Amino acid sequence: MNRLFQVVVVGTTALLAAALLALVAGLITELVRHSAMQPPDLREVLFAVRLSLLTATSSSVLAVALALPVAYLLSRYRFPGKALLDTLLDLPIVLSPIALGALLLIFFRTPPGRAIEALVGPVVFEVKGIVLAQLAVVIGLAIRLLKATFDGIDPEFEHLARTLGYDRVRVMRRVLLPMAAPGLVATLLLVWGRALGEFGATMMLAGATTMKTETLSVAIHLNFEAADITSAMIFIAVLLGVSFGVLLAVRRLHGHRV
Amino acid sequence: MRTVALVLLALGACSAPGPEPLTVFCGAASRPALDRAAAEFEEATGVPVELVYGGSGTVLSQMRLAERGDVYLPSSPDFMERAVATGQVLPETRATLAWLVPGLVVPEGNPAGVRSLADLGRPGLRVGIGNPETVVLGQYTVELLAHNGLLDATMPNVVGFGASCSSVTDMAAMGSVDAVISWRVVERWNQARLDLVELEPGQVPRVSWIPVAVSSHSARPELAQRFVDWLRSPAGQQAYAEAGYATSVEQALQWAPGAVVGGDVVSPEGWLEAMQGRGARP
Numbered sequence: 001m002n003r004l005f006q007v008v009v010v011g012t013t014a015l016l017a018a019a020l021l022a023l024v025a026g027l028i029t030e031l032v033r034h035s036a037m038q039p040p041d042l043r044e045v046l047f048a049v050r051l052s053l054l055t056a057t058s059s060s061v062l063a064v065a066l067a068l069p070v071a072y073l074l075s076r077y078r079f080p081g082k083a084l085l086d087t088l089l090d091l092p093i094v095l096s097p098i099a100l101g102a103l104l105l106i107f108f109r110t111p112p113g114r115a116i117e118a119l120v121g122p123v124v125f126e127v128k129g130i131v132l133a134q135l136a137v138v139i140g141l142a143i144r145l146l147k148a149t150f151d152g153i154d155p156e157f158e159h160l161a162r163t164l165g166y167d168r169v170r171v172m173r174r175v176l177l178p179m180a181a182p183g184l185v186a187t188l189l190l191v192w193g194r195a196l197g198e199f200g201a202t203m204m205l206a207g208a209t210t211m212k213t214e215t216l217s218v219a220i221h222l223n224f225e226a227a228d229i230t231s232a233m234i235f236i237a238v239l240l241g242v243s244f245g246v247l248l249a250v251r252r253l254h255g256h257r258v
Numbered sequence: 259m260r261t262v263a264l265v266l267l268a269l270g271a272c273s274a275p276g277p278e279p280l281t282v283f284c285g286a287a288s289r290p291a292l293d294r295a296a297a298e299f300e301e302a303t304g305v306p307v308e309l310v311y312g313g314s315g316t317v318l319s320q321m322r323l324a325e326r327g328d329v330y331l332p333s334s335p336d337f338m339e340r341a342v343a344t345g346q347v348l349p350e351t352r353a354t355l356a357w358l359v360p361g362l363v364v365p366e367g368n369p370a371g372v373r374s375l376a377d378l379g380r381p382g383l384r385v386g387i388g389n390p391e392t393v394v395l396g397q398y399t400v401e402l403l404a405h406n407g408l409l410d411a412t413m414p415n416v417v418g419f420g421a422s423c424s425s426v427t428d429m430a431a432m433g434s435v436d437a438v439i440s441w442r443v444v445e446r447w448n449q450a451r452l453d454l455v456e457l458e459p460g461q462v463p464r465v466s467w468i469p470v471a472v473s474s475h476s477a478r479p480e481l482a483q484r485f486v487d488w489l490r491s492p493a494g495q496q497a498y499a500e501a502g503y504a505t506s507v508e509q510a511l512q513w514a515p516g517a518v519v520g521g522d523v524v525s526p527e528g529w530l531e532a533m534q535g536r537g538a539r540p
Contacts, residue, residue, distance in 0.1 A: 034450065105323045124324050125281065125310065207310035207320065210293070225286040225311055227427040227447045 024240065031233055040231040044211065044219070048235065049242060052196055052215040055127065059134035060192040063142040064184070066135075071146035072172075076155065092140035100136050101204025104129075129206035130213055134195040142191045149183025150176070185254050189247060196243055216242070279306035280478075280485055283321045285314035285333030286424040287358065288468055288498075290447055292331070295497040299488045305481060313422045315340075315392075321473060322346055328482040331355070331470045333423060334394035335520055338469040347471035348479065355489055356503035357510035357519070358466040360398050361442025362455040363430050370436035375461055378403075378437060379411025386429035386438040389419035390529055395426065397523040398464060399439040404526035405463040413532035427452070441466075442513065446502030462514035464523065468503075 074086060092100060107113045108124050123129045153176065161175045199217040206213040208222055216239040223232035284292055289311060296307040310317055314332030318341055321327040330347050332338055341347045364372050370383060378385050388396030396419065403409040417435060420426030427444040429435045431451040445454040470489060472482040488494050495505045504510035507519055
């Protein structure tokens with residue numbers, strides 16, 4: 001029985017890893033077989049990489065910063081209407097990104113939306129729109145993951161720290177956050193990855209504009225729109241390489257804890 | 259908090275100042291020609307042009323929902339009619355940029371040996387077409403097949419619909435199907451992966467065109483009109499011609515002798531039943 005258990009655990013993992021490697025192998029064969037007749041402009045590739053990294057990092061950091069207090073509230077307090085609020089905050093997870101993008105686009109036509117644009121500058125069809133679209137897509141996920149992290153930490157630690165004279169801010173900074181650190185980093189990684197690959201909401205709110213709102217995901221779409229399969233594949237390879245590299249680097253920095 | 263401030267600072271830094279660009283909402287069918295024409299316009303006038311690409315309907319929805327944009331340039335006249343009907347463009351500014359002729363396009367090397375339109379009905383062939391309910395190309399395709407008496411034979415071989423002329427073309431470019439009916443110009447987009455199978459004279463019943471108009475949301479309609487005029491000028495037309503588009507009715511009719519230009523597509527009944535192998539309704 002123990003042997004069977006081992007076979008199932010190792011076998012399933014190996015199978016899944018092999019399946020993912022097969023996808024990458026397919027991509028490489030495709031790239032080798034059809035060397036690009038017109039490889040994408042290096043400037044365009046670098047622009048897309050830079051924009052993708054900048055927007056995904058901004059939106060995931062913002063998402064985690066916003067999700068922290070909300071997740072804390074949902075994890076530590078009971079109040080009337082909590083189930084309703086909880087479900088409301090889940091909506092960004094279930095809404096398809098293109099629907100979220102459309103809702104944002106409509107919002108910026110309303111007086112509050114126009115007021116925001118007057119205050120922070122144009123958002124629609126701009127780089128700020130990419131960050132906002134990504135933020136809207138990942139915020140629900142960030143709240144969910146951080147709440148699970150807080151739920152896994154016994155509130156007794158916080159009570160104890162309070163009885164020993166720490167105020168709430170210090171409890172948060174010196175007790176809860178250090179204990180939640182692995183969960184925080186894991187959340188940031190997942191949310192960052194999801195933001196990097198975001199396409200639907202970005203295309204709707206920020207538009208697919210060459211060399212302006214052209215993230216890696218948008219570049220892949222634009223090249224398929226021009227039937228330029230090889231260039232699309234090159235952008236896919238770049239997206240794969242960049243995300244793999246960043247995720248691996250962060251994992252190593254954190255000593256494989258996440 | 260400091261991180262957030264830094265991030266916001268970084269974001270502020272990436273919106274560079276400069277002359278206000280023109281925003282053009284364009285259907286994907288124009289991309290190769292338009293990229294070049296817009297760059298040349300920018301060079302000649304100093305006015306940057308931002309091209310927002312997508313399906314003609316998607317970009318129209320974006321323009322309408324956002325209530326901004328300077329020029330609308332869809333891939334087919336039916337979307338322009340919708341834009342006019344809903345007040346999204348200035349009707350008097352409408353113009354035609356190029357003509358689109360349906361064509362039989364196969365993966366490079368023609369692995370399935372498709373030699374004619376009639377071959378599409380060969381048992382076991384995998385065919386891709388535009389969605390006849392959502393894309394003008396799909397309507398043209400169904401009409402073209404019916405016009406040649408090939409609807410019942412071909413539809414059972416249709417394995418999938420594309421949502422735009424580009425996604426139909428991608429089916430062939432990626433080798434997922436043996437043949438597609440798209441606009442013939444798409445073969446020029448990626449000659450390394452696509453081949454064109456010439457149709458016989460009289461087989462194409464109708465040709466389409468690429469329209470353009472100034473958006474009714476434009477704050478600078480004169481400048482938007484200048485861009486439209488540029489696309490209609492010899493320089494703009496050359497960009498379209500060199501990308502393989504027909505820039506005159508005469509040329510389009512050379513590729514499709516006897517075809518009608520535009521007008522309402524005669525949608526034959528029963529294409530869905532034919533596709534599901536149940537035979538067309540009488």
